[in-house]
Amino acid sequence: MSLLDAIADVGVDQRRGGYSRHGFDPVELELRSWFVAEAQARGLAVETDRNGTLWAWWGAPGDRAIVTGSHLDSVPGGGAFDGPLGVTSALEAVDLLRARGFTPGKPLAIAVFPEEEGGRFGVACLGSRLMTGALDPDKARRLTDPDGVTLADAVRSAGLDPAGLGRDPVGLGRIGTFVELHVEQGRGLVDLAAPVGVASSILAHGRWRFTFTGEGNHAGATMMGDRRDPMLPAAMTIAATRKAAVAGARATVGRIVPNPGGTNVIASSVTLWLDARADDTPRTRAVVADITAAAQAAALAEGCELTVTEESYGDTVHFDPVLRDDLAACLGGVPALPTGAGHDAGILAAHVPTAMLFVRNPTGVSHAPQEFAEPADCAAGSAALADVLEHLAQ
Structure with a gap:
C-alpha cells in the first residue's frame, strides 16, 4: 500500500x-x-x-x-x-x-x-x-x-x-x-x-471579497420595482468576471454567500469571492479594476452598497x-x-x-x-x- x-x-x-x-x-x-x-x-x-x-x-x-x-x-x-x-x-x-x-x-x-x-x-x-x-x-x-x-x-x-x-x-x-x-x-x-x-x-494572483448590501424583504410581498436586491448586482458581477478575463488572464467566482439565505427571502447582503490571475501585476490589477467597475455600476443601479476587500495577493x-x-x-x-x-x-x-x-x-x-x-x-x-x-x- x-x-x-x-x-x-x-x-x-x-x-x-x-x-x-x-x-x-x-x-x-x-x-x-x-x-x-x-x-x-x-x-x-x-x-x-x-x-x-x-x-x-x-x-x-x-x-x-x-x-x-x-x-x-x-x-x-x-x-x-x-x-x-x-x-x-x-x-x-x-x-x-x-x-x-x-x-x-x-x-x-x-x-x-x-x-x-x-x-x-x-x-x-x-x-x-x-x-x-x-x-x-x-x-x-x-x-x-x-x-x-x-x-x-x-x-x-x-x-x-x-x-x-x-x-x-x-x-x-x-x-x-x-x-x-x-x-x-x-x-x-x-x-x-x-x-x-x-x-x-x-x-500573479490574488483574492478579493465583494460584499453587496441591500434590503432584506419578503419574496412574495415585495414588488419588483421596490426591491434593493443585492443578488442582482452579484450576478452581474459574476457575468462581468468572465468578460474581464482576456489575453490569458483567469478570473473566477467560486464562492457566493447570501445572507440570510432563505429561498423565499430577498437577501439583505451577498458576499462573493473573486480569484484573479494574469501574467503580471499590471494585467491582474487591470482585470480586477474592470470587474470592480462593473460591480459598482450594478450595485448603484439596484440601490445597493458595495465593499471590496483584498484578502491576499502575490506578484x-x-x-x-x-x-x-x-x-x-x-x-x-x-x-x-x-x-x-x-x-x-x-x-x-x-x-x-x-x-x-x-x-x-x-x-x-x-x-x-x-x-x-x-x-x-x-x-x-x-x-x-x-x-x-x-x-x-x-
Whole structure:
C-alpha cells in the first residue's frame, strides 16, 4: 500500500465528493499526526515551528538546509493529490535515498505547511506567508472561518501559542534551498509526453471579497420595482468576471454567500469571492479594476452598497533560473513549464533559492475529485525528488 493509499479515507467529503481537509481542523490534525508518526518511524526528528509548520529532520537541524515538502490541507471537495503527493513523495524519497546508501552532507528536512489552500481562513499559503512576514500576524490572528472561529482560537486548540504567529527569521534562515513536488494542475506534461517536469513561473494572483448590501424583504410581498436586491448586482458581477478575463488572464467566482439565505427571502447582503490571475501585476490589477467597475455600476443601479476587500495577493514568481536549469539537467533534461496555481514554494521564492517538480496529471483536472496521477508517474516523481535531493545535499 502506498503512503497516499494510507490516508485515502481521511477527510472524505460525502456531500461534495473528494476531500475537505482544512488548516487546524480535526481532519488536518489527524493528517499531521499521521505525518509525525511516519517521519518518526524513519528516524526523522520532528518539530513544530511558531506558525504550525511541521519540520522532519534527517540528521541534526542546521543552516543551509535542503528542504522539501508541501501541504496536507485541501480546497473544499478537493482531490487526493494536491499537497499530499508532495508530502508522501518526500517520505518516499528518504526511503529511496537510504536504500541507495546515501547520507546527506547537508542538513535535510521535510516541511509540511499549514493552510496552503486557504480553504478555512481565506488566505492561501498561510504558513509560508507568516514565516516570511508577508502576512501581518495581528491580521492573521483575527481571520475567521465560516463558523466564526478565529485563527488564534484554532491554533490555540492545536496546542500552539497564537502570540507566536508571525515572521520567523530563524526558521526561514535555515532553508538553503527549497524544492516542492506537486501534481501538475494543467495538461502541460501530457502535451509534452513527460511524466515529470520543473516549474518556470507562477502567475500573479490574488483574492478579493465583494460584499453587496441591500434590503432584506419578503419574496412574495415585495414588488419588483421596490426591491434593493443585492443578488442582482452579484450576478452581474459574476457575468462581468468572465468578460474581464482576456489575453490569458483567469478570473473566477467560486464562492457566493447570501445572507440570510432563505429561498423565499430577498437577501439583505451577498458576499462573493473573486480569484484573479494574469501574467503580471499590471494585467491582474487591470482585470480586477474592470470587474470592480462593473460591480459598482450594478450595485448603484439596484440601490445597493458595495465593499471590496483584498484578502491576499502575490506578484508573478520566476523561480531561480540557475536552480531550475540545474535540476532539469540533473533529471536528464526534463521540460520546464509555467503554472497558474499558487504554492508555498512561490512565497518562499522571494527569500531563498526555490524550485518545483511537477508530476503529470493525465486529465489536467485539479481542485476537484477527478484530480489524478498514475501510480507509475507518482513513483517517477518520488525517484526524481530523490535524485534532486541527493544532488543538492551531497
